[in-house]
Amino acid sequence: MEYIDSSVFIGAFLPRDPNHKVCRNLIDAIIRDKLPTAISIFGLAxxxxxxxxxxxxxxxxxxVTTLQRMKNLQIYYAEDFETFMDSVLAVSVSTGLPGSDAIHFVSAISLPDVNEIITLDGHFKKVKDQIRVTILRDSKSQ
Structure with missing residues (x-):
């Protein structure tokens, strides 16, 4: 299962985003093919x-309502917030990953079926040894 970073959904929903086309194509495929995907409640926020x-x-x-209604989109809620945030802190300090990205990373690895993070954010390269990371780029924006 793929964890979709909020940057991809924003890119898909925002026509002026330089990566709109590649993000839109991915989200359309997820909807059309009912591909199982995940995001955290933080990502929805x-x-x-x-x-x-x-x-x-x-x-x-x-x-947000559209995403919440998607049957194939699993929304991750941390069950033990204090332990979750301790993990986020440890990841941020040990890898240099920004705090918000560390929240996405810890959310992704907390879901046993997630094996990949798809994002527009190059910071996730810092954790590519722990999970597969795909950084989307529209060929026109490179």
């Missing part, structure tokens, strides 16, 4: 907050 800040609350809510 990032998506909703981004669209509310940049476009408006209605669109932020629309995108």
């Amino acid at each position: 990032e998506i909703g907050g981004f669209f509310t800040r940049n476009i408006g609350e209605k669109l932020g809510l629309k995108h």
Whole structure:
């Protein structure tokens, strides 16, 4: 199963994003083929907050609600928040991964079926020895 970083969903939903096409193609394939994927509740908060800040609350809510209704999208909630955040802290300090990315990474590795993170964020290269990392780039934006 693939863990989809919030940056990919934002890129897919935002036509002006330089990686829009490659992100949109991936999300369309996930929806069309009902591919099992995962994201954390933190990722949904990032998506909703981004669209509310940049476009408006209605669109932020629309995108989050659409994702919550996807049957093939597993939303990860940390069961023991303190232990989860201790892991996030350890990952950030040991790898240099930014805190928000460490939340995504720990969420991904906490789900036994997840074997890959798909993202637009190059910081995830710092954990490629622990999980497969695919960094999407539209050929026009390279």
